[in-house]
Amino acid sequence: MKLTFLGAAETVTGSRYLLEAAGLRILIDCGLFQGTKNLRLRNWTPLPVDVGTLDAVILTHAHLDHCGYLPVLTRMGYRGPVYCTRGTRDLCEIMLRDSARLQEEEAAYANRHGHSKHRPALPLYTVEDAERALELLNARDFDVPKQLNEHACFRLLPAGHILGAASVVLHVEGKVIAFSGDIGRPDDPIMRRPMPLAHADYLVVESTYGDRLHGKTDPAAELAEVFASTFRRGGIVVIPCFAVGRAQSILHYIAQLKAAGRMANVPVFLDSPMATSVTQLYGRHVGEHRVSSTEAHAISHAAQMVRTVDESKAILGRHGPMVVIAGSGMATGGRVVHHLKAFAPDYRNTIALVGYQAAGTRGAALAAGAPEIKIHGEYVRVRASVANLSSLSAHADYAELLSWLRSIPEPPQRTFVTHGEPAAADAMRRHIEETFHWRCEVPIYLQTVELPGTADELAANSCADVAHSMPADPDQPANPSA
Template sequence: MSVSITFLGGTGTVTGSKYLVRHDGKCLLVDCGLFQGYKLLRLRNWTPLPIAPDQIDAVLLTHAHLDHSGYLPLLAKEGFSRHVYATPGTRDLCRILLPDSGHIQEEDAEFANRHGFSKHAPALPLYTRQDALDCLHLLKAVEVGKSFAPIPGWRATFSSAGHILGAASVLLEVAGRRILFSGDLGRPDDLIMNPPDDAPAADTVLIESTYGDREHPEEDVLAELGPALKKVAKRGGVAVVPVFAVGRAQALLHAIRLLKARGDLPKSLPVFLDSPMAVNTTHLFEHHLGEHRLNKRDAQALTRSATMVSSTDESRALAQRHGPMVILSASGMATGGRVLHHLALYAGDHRNMIILTGFQAPGTRGATLASGEKSVRIHGRDVEVNAEVVQLQSASAHADASQVLAWLRTMPQAPDQVYVVHGEMGAADELRKRIKHQLGWRATVPEHGSTWPT
């Protein structure tokens, strides 16, 4: 019997990663992500999968970011009840991210209903915090490097992918075929995460292409972030920094601490981390020493490098403060979360600054801000943007095109085929061409919903 892959997400977009592997009547889902960005994509979250959740025999997660794990509560709510395999770091992060995701969706629906700007009456969350809590018992942690059987007769092995805590590539072996899922690959020169492990031998590779059409700048995040924060502090402004609660928030906290330590920023500059999810994640770094570059002292210093804001009352109180100050808040593409309230409050003042810290998927508010638009829609109203908008080019946690190719070159031999996924169409196709011309390998960009052999 042949082994096939159906691409249910992460194709033509950097969100919604879901790859369904079928063989001999068994089905395994690699990643279970939410679609984000354009409304047309977000609507896919409400469309049933082409397979009943109770027909899926197992799920593997490459890492905990919501575009890879955030659909899991809905999958479980609709009938999936088997194991979800992940590394210990991914399991620990999912325990933080998934309930928070449900909570934010409930808050956003409640806010929409209260202010009457939803077209639906009432607006409903995709799933609730309780739905997310109910699915957590399905998570089963497996150490990196240890082979296991997610389905009898199938073998899977995690290898470190860098990127964020717990992030892994997955080698799946079934019916004599070896399928390698890169997951999101980190950078070899990341500020806090270790570089990815070398790629194992495989017959088929699914490779991410977030930065498939570009290279990271040579300057590091300190050289970009320092002058921006110094500038806004000097004019007494507020820097609002949308951050991914996992990975980006901690990297920027570490960067700000280093900038203060070497005198590039005033030690007195107030820094606030306004995201319960980011606060909880920051504490996790102490429990996963060895997965990142920070020693125990540096990991402990992360939690003291900013005022940790957890409650909504504490978050609201920030509005009573005056600049200069720095507010780091989720979400990283300004698609939801507390950062929206800060953007609505501070975007109109020219003394302030909005610092975007990584890839902004098309259709997100972050992408709108990055494009230079002078208005952004938040909570049903148009907010004027007079604040200076700065987009850091060096803060990404993803490998760039050359780094992805370098990782592929670590494979002991050429695979039979490469499927280019997790990228906007231009980035994915550019990486496809580079794989074909520079490596001489067969590469394809699959369409959403298509099924291909391995």
């Protein structure tokens, strides 16, 4: 068996892993690189794999750094199955179409205003490419084995984080190879806790917050303080927000704050057609989250949903106090960029960062206190306050990741720490080695490792007992997708 790290190595984005085993070539995740320019350029570089030789793609979840490269893959000729959970399928239908539309719009904007060095500026992929990718999605229930061939099968386990998020557990050539995906928090207000692993011979684990612990501050209290201080100045709170997961958490807290009288009755705008559509999905996946029907109704009515470009432009002419929630979460594109351009120069306003900010993004620059940020080819002065609200993260911190790993009774033969900035990944490696004494390493980009398998007769039987190898978890329904 061979495992090649085509992404999420030495960086927190671009999740792509190529597993070659049992006569198969399987791509686990197919994500976009985000952040610094040298990383973004990888999206334009041909995948160092002949896509015609790929047998399957398996997605952990629907964030673009895990699924956003699929339209490029299909444009390159991939026509095989793309396995994922039902929640991930439903989210991908929203995410990939929206991502393609934004890419087309941004290319058109750059061509109209001359902001690109390329003539003409082109989108990474088109809506047509996205539609072709969506046709390949093959939805699976959680924790139900799927046979790939005589010697290989896989199943998807709930990982928390966002709707549909899964850890991928492959039984190949008599060995268990597990990919954590992004692990959610055990006390997330919306998502259920991630399901633990019972066994892994080889493990690939994320490390987004491998060097950090989340604060113990109540997220609702943090938001209430930001709102109150900004509204006293007559200002506007701009929240760059991931449309999937984070937007719904913020709306959940806003609904609670308003119901309790802890927040002024100011206008709240959700300026993201994608987030609006995602919010409506929660009623179709009730087994995956903790939200009641009453709470789901409150979330969907906590803000004015902004869909059209004209409605979005109208917000730019309004005055505070108000709240504007818009994508993207790291301010790399989308409608939030226009709001930052309009509202960052005003000292009365606040930019609230509520998620991970990858190096090289506008969000990371804001978090670091940059006096100006570059938008549409020009520098915009940042006079607004910047608030970092880490308690709203949907990623497990290193202590929560260690708790999740503790369920594995026997040490994996090898553990690979990925999906983190270099310092975070190395810190997570140290935490795992010092806590469990496992053989642990941080792979580099494009590294290939060999993973010894087992005799064929054992491999042929390895899938038979997959459904019975998991410990019971009282927080998980028997089948969250059912």
